[in-house]
Amino acid sequence: MKRRIGCGAVLLSVLAAPVLLVAIVSALPKPAPAPALQTVGKVAGIPQRMLAAYQNAATRLPREVPSCRGMRWPVLAGIARIESNHASDRTITARGDITPRILGPVLDGSGTGGNHTAFPDTDGGRWDGTASSERAVGPFQFLPSTWNGSGRDANDDQATDPHNADDAALGAAVYLCGNGRNLDDRAQLRAAIFQYNHSTAYVDDVLGWIDRYSQLATGTLPIGQPATGDARTVVTAALAQTGIPYSWGGGNASGSTRGICCSPSGKTGTTITGFDCSGLTTYAYAQVGIRLPRTADRQAGIGTRIPASLGPGALQPGDLVFFAYDPSSDSTIHHVGIYLGNGQMINAPRPGTQVRSEPLWDHGFAGGARLL
Template identity: 85%
Template sequence: MKRRIGCGTLLLAALATPVLLVVMMSVLPTPAAPALQTVGQVAGIPQRMLTAYHNAVTRLPKEVPSCRGMRWAVLAGIARIESDHANGRTISDRGDITPRILGPVLDGSGAGGNHTAFPDTDGGHWDGTATSERAVGPFQFLPSTWTGSGRDANDDKLADPHNADDAALGAAVYLCGNGRNLADRTQLRSAIFQYNRSTAYVDDVLGWIDRYSQMATGTLPIGQPATGDARTVIAAALAQTGVPYSWGGGNANGPSRGICCSPSGKSGTNITGFDCSGLTTYAYAQVGIRLPRTADRQADIGTRIPASLGPGALRPGDLVFFAYDPDNDSTIHHVGIYLGDGKMINAPRPGTAVRTEPLWDHGFAGGARPL
């Protein structure tokens, strides 16, 4: 029988959740790659795809001079929903993606939830079917739409929706229309809705845009600086920086020996320290708030902050959660304390210590405000 313990994880292999890191680095131009001077690294986005997003933003003013507010995060938000950034595919230096990313055939049969037939417009050149249409490439263009929006962004004299650079620039052109200000939230929503006429789709894309842009730029709106009890909670947690991770360790009184061994073997009853929910329990105890022991139950305390609001809704001192399924609180497996500027303090995992780091990109499940 599986038993909940520590951070609220099941006694399964302790998997290291990817962390969104932004490290500015030089990208050496080659005959095949865009000559960008700096491109960040973002967990979950292949470097070559991120380069394509940056390249599209750089080239866009020549294509749609009246468009304003385009950012790489806007393109990343679209591509995250449409193809998960072509993850699992091979992306060449020239940006060519293999195998091709093909959506369901839109022949009206209902396959893939489609009940509307789209007549063929490309003779199967891009989508492999000469009897109907289907969306293609990392940005899932219909061939008919690509005819108007497609651009050659890698200077090979071909506008190819299966090429990362071309597709990203084509998506940027399409989102801009005749000239939008995408820094305006209303116009950004309209552009995304035009891309896919679904309010749920718009909300999903905006959520990813907010995560990428806020976490990566370090300009997350944090509201008022931490004061009062929030400052006390944060100070208490920061004072534990460097204390070892201990599976099941930590309580309202401070670090303690772990109550079990972690599956990785890096934590056990011989280590005095904190696990993630042990650290938050201790920090909040310093202001008289008694939290439940596991991360998933801590999500029930105070005001719940839905993941759909994005990290921008968090304030310093809030609990911040991560889950296997962000829409299901019972799958929450990690908790930290939000510091502002897209950062948190937490006890990450066995083999580490209490530390400050960027919010994790994967599994963000919102927060809670016990104060």
């Protein structure tokens, strides 16, 4: 009898286990659905027609480079953000043609900044408007010589045009893929971007935008996350200062003040009433009774520190957000803003500017701090 009861108990526990498992799984929070791409484009500042071109290129790429893995629209968007800001100041037709054309400087050996390399003409001026040399063209800034090998017809009009959003995006995808990279692998993605532009700083900038667009697309960087309570008061107070001039040393708990120093450019000084970065945050947080130290690096020591390694997705509206010469060292922090949500911050950027809202800077991102 005991053996039967024992076996029955075991049998009962085995039968009950799947039910219990189902109950546990059902109780787990479901991941938030990815936001509509139209919403992502609006928040990210990407024109819808360009976003459609990036999507189309990622979809069509397997036909062109079957061995390539990991091509996603954020990869193309990251490149185009740096190369042309998504052709945002141009007209883009329904078929993808961009006017006026986006043309880089003529590379005839007379450039400044130490780059005096001349590039012989390869297109007779067809794409770049000069038959004596070369210059980068289109939203992805292809050299005509590179376009000759990577250009593709992505809108089925029997032409390959670097000044067409669809063609240019697919051409960039082909170029980044090489002979068949796995762009899900961070090292291979870095190598692909470095091939596009042999600059480590360029690679870091592009990767920062790729990561941000990826977070927006998957919902890991929340869209429409509202500021509430004291955070709303802080954000509202900072936004109310939009348009006030930057003034080095300007701003305190009571509001804007004259600066305490000058600059050779004359863009800041004791005659300008306004805020610097930490003056703005000092004022905004004073509205909820929090007194902050006066400098950005010392403000990083207040509240709960949010490491840069967690990315912007760990930030909430109202958090302080920091930037440093060396993001691993708080002693090198030189700038602070207030996170607004959606990858945006409000800050007093630099001499000659005004308090404004803008995307989080990628270069030098040093995490944040939560005070509320």
